[in-house]
Amino acid sequence: MGKCCKCNSRLLCMCLLPCMMTGHLLVYILVSIFVAITYTPPKISVHYVAPGTSANSSVLASHPLHPFWNLRLEDSALWNQMQHALDRRHNPILTGNTSGILRNPKRKRVSKIKDGCFPDCMAQCSFPHVNGFDGFPDQMKAFVRSMHCREYPSLISQPGLCRKNNSSLDLDSPMLVMAIKSQVGNFENRQAIRETWGRSGLVKGESNKKGGLVRTVFLLGRQDSSTGPHPDLKNLLQLENQRFGDILQWDFRDTFFNLTLKDLLFWQWFQKYCPKATFVFKGDDDVFVRTGALLDYLNKQWDEHKLWRAYTNETEMNLFVGDVINNAMPNREPSTKYYIPGGFYKGAYPAYAGGGGVVYSGSLALRLKRVSERVHLFPIDDVYLGMCLHRLGLSPSHHPGFLTFDLPEGDRGKPCAYKSVLLVHRRTPNEMLTLWRWLQNLPDHC
Numbered sequence: 001m002g003k004c005c006k007c008n009s010r011l012l013c014m015c016l017l018p019c020m021m022t023g024h025l026l027v028y029i030l031v032s033i034f035v036a037i038t039y040t041p042p043k044i045s046v047h048y049v050a051p052g053t054s055a056n057s058s059v060l061a062s063h064p065l066h067p068f069w070n071l072r073l074e075d076s077a078l079w080n081q082m083q084h085a086l087d088r089r090h091n092p093i094l095t096g097n098t099s100g101i102l103r104n105p106k107r108k109r110v111s112k113i114k115d116g117c118f119p120d121c122m123a124q125c126s127f128p129h130v131n132g133f134d135g136f137p138d139q140m141k142a143f144v145r146s147m148h149c150r151e152y153p154s155l156i157s158q159p160g161l162c163r164k165n166n167s168s169l170d171l172d173s174p175m176l177v178m179a180i181k182s183q184v185g186n187f188e189n190r191q192a193i194r195e196t197w198g199r200s201g202l203v204k205g206e207s208n209k210k211g212g213l214v215r216t217v218f219l220l221g222r223q224d225s226s227t228g229p230h231p232d233l234k235n236l237l238q239l240e241n242q243r244f245g246d247i248l249q250w251d252f253r254d255t256f257f258n259l260t261l262k263d264l265l266f267w268q269w270f271q272k273y274c275p276k277a278t279f280v281f282k283g284d285d286d287v288f289v290r291t292g293a294l295l296d297y298l299n300k301q302w303d304e305h306k307l308w309r310a311y312t313n314e315t316e317m318n319l320f321v322g323d324v325i326n327n328a329m330p331n332r333e334p335s336t337k338y339y340i341p342g343g344f345y346k347g348a349y350p351a352y353a354g355g356g357g358v359v360y361s362g363s364l365a366l367r368l369k370r371v372s373e374r375v376h377l378f379p380i381d382d383v384y385l386g387m388c389l390h391r392l393g394l395s396p397s398h399h400p401g402f403l404t405f406d407l408p409e410g411d412r413g414k415p416c417a418y419k420s421v422l423l424v425h426r427r428t429p430n431e432m433l434t435l436w437r438w439l440q441n442l443p444d445h446c
Contacts, residue, residue, distance in 0.1 A: 077346035078130040078144065082376050090374045132343035137334065140344060140379070143257045147377045150264055155222070156241055156249040161215050162274035173276035175212025176298065177362070179266050181381075182285040183254055184223040184233050187240065189285040192429035194244065196436035197289045206292035210299050214291065215274075217246050219262040221254030256337055257379035264377075267369035270362075278302060279319075280365050283357035286426040288435055293401075294359065294422050317361040320389060322353025323405075324398035328383075338380065345378070352386025353396040355404020356425040367392060415439065416446040 136144070162173055178198055182190055193216070194200075204211040220237075223230050241247040250265050252258055263282070270280070279298050283289065305317045328349045330340035360368075371391045378384040389396060401422035411417035415438040418424070427435065 078133070078343060079345045079376060079378065080347070081130070086374055086376060130343050132341065136341055136344065137339065139255065139257050140339075140341060142255075143377075143379050144344070149252075150261075150377075152261070152265060153251040154249070154269075155251050156220075156237075156247045157269065157273075158217060158245060158248060159273050161217065161245070162277060173213075174215040174274070174278070176214045176279045176281060176295065177270070177274055177277045178214060178216040178281045178283070178289075178291075179270075180216065180218050180283055180285050181259060181262050182218045182220055184220055184237055184249075185230065186285055187236070188429040190218050190240075192432040193285060194246075196432050197291045199291075200246065203291055203295060205296040205299060206290070207296050208299070211292070211295050212278075212299065214295075215277075217248050217266075218285070219266055220247060220249040221252045221258060221261070222249070223254045227253050227255055259381040260377050260379065260384045263381055263385065264369075264372055267365055267372065270365055271369055275362070275366060277362040279359060279361055281357065281359045283423070284425070286428070287356045287423055288425075288427040288432050289357065289423050290418070290421060290439065297399075297401075297422065298359070316363050316367070318364060318394055320353065320358065320360040320364060320394065320396045321399045321402070322358035322396055323355050323402040324351055324353050324396045325349075326351045328352075340379070349383050350386040350390040351395050352382050352389075353398075353402075354382035355402070357402060357404065357423045358382075358385070358396070364394075415442055418442075419446045 133141070133144070162177070180190070180193060180198065198216040200214055200216045202211060203214045224232075237247065237249070248266065248269060250261070252261055266282075270277070279302075281289070281294070301319055302317075305319075309315060330342075330345055330349065331338040332342065333339055368385070368388050372388050375384070375387050375391055378387060386396065399422065401420055403421055403423065404425045406412065406424060406426070407417055407421075418435070418439060419442065
């Protein structure tokens, strides 16, 4: 009798167990569906609105708010559709690459706009249909037609700039590479930078005098009849390069929407010829930098990183510093050069450092180069850097010394007002020379 009861109990348990598991599963599914239906995403406040932004641009895209493998497709915006497809191809869950790191990063890749489309830069590649494309401004149409191009021939390069045998200072690599975006005709700006804050060589810090080796390069595209009425300055540029050896030029149209290419192509050059540089400054040729003070700041950051590295396994330095803008919306005013049509990009921008100058670690520059292969080009270069940082799971750090919107007007002529400044935007060549003289002899009472 006891045996029979025991058998009946086991049989009853075996029958009830699947029913109980099925019941729990049904409850879990019902709760999940209820949560998904009733969930309301948090409202994000806009801390900064780009000049000329439309008041109606309040719908946020998935890009800044969700992981990069999110499968939700944004409708009617060309860049979002293309990036969505690219994100799916690099989805670590779908590809089995759970680390999220690009496989074989040394292998050259051509950015695909549609599966099976591997265009060269002279051919036009197809892209998702979007309503309103015919109404895009000409510069946006030109950008879209060539945004699959990432490789351009080098016209002028500096392969030996960072080599030890090219330096009499017996230093292995530069402490700081200053990559300045310029144009062919801006010789005065480049020369003013060479004579002041952008001098190549061993530069002392302002406070501790430690300093470091600085190498400056100017990033140029091609400026000719295809970009507007320009005089032919190719011969003068060649003479300038022979004299100073600091020009990097590539064979693409030097336009505002192509500034992003200067970042991509500089990263390629940097990886090949200067990968051991500790820091990179990327800026425009109309900013003024207190290079000695910047070196003081960077030496402090490097010392702290080495101390941190000694107690942890963290070898990568994630420094990216500038004037950070959060939750900015695209400029929807057609009359401005920053105009981004709603049919091209939908949503808010990720956090980015803008306004003419940022500084980041050399190791991060190499990772930005790799991750840029899975982020479609965007016509605003500062925003594109923010997108690449976002893909790395990083955010730019704000530094109050980066005055990209300038000092108050009443303080601009006062030398003491620049005591805590690392970068100020904008300055003409003459103003750079004047400001440089001021800062060599700051009054003791500052």
